[in-house]
Amino acid sequence: MSAPSTSSAAHPRLSLNQATIKYADLDQALRAVADGGYEAIGLWREPVQAVGIEESARRLADSGLRLSTYCRGGFFTVPEGPARRAAIDDNRRGIEETATLAAAGAPGSRAVFVLVAGGIPAGSTDLVGARAQVADALAELAPEAQAAGVTLAIEPLHPMYASDRAVVSTLKQALDLAAPFDPAVVGATVDTFHIWWDPEVLPQIARAGAEGRIATYQVCDWNTPLPADVLLSRHEPGDGVIDFASLTGAVGATGYTGDIEVEIFNQELWDAPFADVVARTAAAFEAAVVPHLAASVPLSVVE
Amino acid sequence: MSAPSTSSAAHPRLSLNQATIKYADLDQALRAVADGGYEAIGLWREPVQAVGIEESARRLADSGLRLSTYCRGGFFTVPEGPARRAAIDDNRRGIEETATLAAAGAPGSRAVFVLVAGGIPAGSTDLVGARAQVADALAELAPEAQAAGVTLAIEPLHPMYASDRAVVSTLKQALDLAAPFDPAVVGATVDTFHIWWDPEVLPQIARAGAEGRIATYQVCDWNTPLPADVLLSRHEPGDGVIDFASLTGAVGATGYTGDIEVEIFNQELWDAPFADVVARTAAAFEAAVVPHLAASVPLSVVE
Numbered sequence: 001m002s003a004p005s006t007s008s009a010a011h012p013r014l015s016l017n018q019a020t021i022k023y024a025d026l027d028q029a030l031r032a033v034a035d036g037g038y039e040a041i042g043l044w045r046e047p048v049q050a051v052g053i054e055e056s057a058r059r060l061a062d063s064g065l066r067l068s069t070y071c072r073g074g075f076f077t078v079p080e081g082p083a084r085r086a087a088i089d090d091n092r093r094g095i096e097e098t099a100t101l102a103a104a105g106a107p108g109s110r111a112v113f114v115l116v117a118g119g120i121p122a123g124s125t126d127l128v129g130a131r132a133q134v135a136d137a138l139a140e141l142a143p144e145a146q147a148a149g150v151t152l153a154i155e156p157l158h159p160m161y162a163s164d165r166a167v168v169s170t171l172k173q174a175l176d177l178a179a180p181f182d183p184a185v186v187g188a189t190v191d192t193f194h195i196w197w198d199p200e201v202l203p204q205i206a207r208a209g210a211e212g213r214i215a216t217y218q219v220c221d222w223n224t225p226l227p228a229d230v231l232l233s234r235h236e237p238g239d240g241v242i243d244f245a246s247l248t249g250a251v252g253a254t255g256y257t258g259d260i261e262v263e264i265f266n267q268e269l270w271d272a273p274f275a276d277v278v279a280r281t282a283a284a285f286e287a288a289v290v291p292h293l294a295a296s297v298p299l300s301v302v303e
Numbered sequence: 304m305s306a307p308s309t310s311s312a313a314h315p316r317l318s319l320n321q322a323t324i325k326y327a328d329l330d331q332a333l334r335a336v337a338d339g340g341y342e343a344i345g346l347w348r349e350p351v352q353a354v355g356i357e358e359s360a361r362r363l364a365d366s367g368l369r370l371s372t373y374c375r376g377g378f379f380t381v382p383e384g385p386a387r388r389a390a391i392d393d394n395r396r397g398i399e400e401t402a403t404l405a406a407a408g409a410p411g412s413r414a415v416f417v418l419v420a421g422g423i424p425a426g427s428t429d430l431v432g433a434r435a436q437v438a439d440a441l442a443e444l445a446p447e448a449q450a451a452g453v454t455l456a457i458e459p460l461h462p463m464y465a466s467d468r469a470v471v472s473t474l475k476q477a478l479d480l481a482a483p484f485d486p487a488v489v490g491a492t493v494d495t496f497h498i499w500w501d502p503e504v505l506p507q508i509a510r511a512g513a514e515g516r517i518a519t520y521q522v523c524d525w526n527t528p529l530p531a532d533v534l535l536s537r538h539e540p541g542d543g544v545i546d547f548a549s550l551t552g553a554v555g556a557t558g559y560t561g562d563i564e565v566e567i568f569n570q571e572l573w574d575a576p577f578a579d580v581v582a583r584t585a586a587a588f589e590a591a592v593v594p595h596l597a598a599s600v601p602l603s604v605v606e
Binding site: 120124125126127128131158159160162163164169170172173176196197198199222223224225226228230240241242243244245246 | 472
């Protein structure tokens with residue numbers, strides 16, 4: 001896209017999730033992020049698979065970037081049978097891909113595989129049953145994740161996606177699902193966009209930290225009116241109503257010092273040049289999130 | 304709209320919330336609902352105020368219908384100053400209107416004034432502060448509601464409205480806000496559309512019942528894709544993913560035997576003849592909700 005630049009470094013904890021520049025292929029994404037002065041990237045399966053996992057690992061290694069997460073698996077809420085077996089098998093491959101990429105990334109890479117639960121099956125009203133299928137899938141996949149050294153990061157999604165995308169809607173629910181497992185094997189994705197509204201969010205972040213289950217911290221903003229496709233309703237940090245001071249402070253207070261991903265699905269950003277989005281995101285992160293990282297010195301747990 | 308009919312009676316606990324036939328004026332709404340064989344109606348302030356409160360009370364009395372709720376007040380999340388004073392004063396008038404209408408309605412009418420909290424003020428990210436403003440407003444209005452014999456029904460709204468419409472997003476939060484007050488004065492609106500996704504919904508319904516705070520039970524359905532205006536994303540019971548068996552059973556198990564309102568904001572319904580919507584709603588209620596009313600015999604609290 002752009003000639004290699006000597007742009008000033010982005011914040012060392014900032015990672016760009018590849019979905020923010022959705023139309024970039026793997027090479028374009030790695031180059032844009034590295035050229036933007038970032039140290040880390042969160043990759044998505046489709047562009048990785050387009051190149052092949054071994055070749056992707058080589059290119060990630062060549063980029064010098066850390067891997068912050070690999071997105072994404074899950075979609076477990078299908079009745080037992082061939083479709084569910086295919087979903088489980090696909091998650092097995094995702095676990096292996098995560099391990100391969102994390103091993104190839106720069107030091108500090110994390111083998112975190114983000115999981116979206118899946119929605120209510122077509123024609124069903126059995127929300128409780130769908131949630132049980134998520135628990136069952138975790139039990140089936142956890143040994144494989146453990147063997148591969150991969151952390152499964154259950155992502156609670158905003159309740160507006162509860163019917164068609166994720167029957168896991170709150171951080172509490174994700175942590176309850178993770179509870180039976182080793183925190184190194186099953187953790188949670190803490191994404192401001194999905195959980196900012198939750199009256200329980202601060203104590204649940206504290207709990208996630210105390211339990212060692214903050215597998216990744218992702219930031220983007222919420223604003224209204226929502227676009228016609230509510231999947232694309234995310235904004236750069238600072239362009240909405242989310243209080244990054246309290247949320248980032250709460251995450252920091254747990255002692256979490258890992259990468260912080262910006263993951264934005266937004267048509268306007270997708271249509272912009274990759275380098276512009278990379279630069280704009282680094283600036284937004286600097287203005288809206290970095291001032292609140294001071295609290296990342298481990299403090300007492302948030303009340 | 305239609306000539307008076309001798310349509311078969313709707314279920315005796317079914318009430319039509321006037322918003323479901325939004326374009327009906329007060330007379331049209333009262334007539335359509337009475338002609339449809341309903342015993343109860345939930346009224347909205349705008350069509351009442353268009354006629355005047357005393358005249359509205361007379362017309363409600365003439366209709367022979369019970370009042371199930373009066374919608375709506377709230378919108379408390381404005382900084383202290385003239386705008387907030389105006390909001391509080393408007394709620395005072397709403398309380399008086401509720402008492403007047405409930406006294407005029409058929410026996411069994413309930414003086415329930417539904418409150419929508421309000422969103423985050425423009426330019427603010429202070430969600431916690433906005434919630435505190437709701438608590439302060441309740442403390443200010445509760446004595447007036449008590450004096451008027453009116454129940455304030457805090458309505459948790461789906462979290463997709465948390466930024467621009469209601470900073471109260473869960474039934475637990477509504478009950479926590481209501482906790483300092485007499486349950487006859489401050490209760491909660493239990494609306495399936497807003498809370499069906501909540502992992503805590505069944506125990507919180509049980510808690511609401513045990514605390515005597517189910518001020519009204521409202522039913523409509525959730526489905527996707529959401530329309531461009533997410534305010535209009537409600538459907539007739541049975542046309543979506545909501546499990547009315549578990550929710551209606553949980554409400555019934557608390558001993559709640561009051562009216563059940565159908566409140567739907569849906570452009571297609573708004574564009575249909577009032578009598579058709581009234582009949583369609585009665586049929587949907589009969590098919591999707593009535594079979595689960597058997598559990599309305601008080602049982603042990605839902606686990």
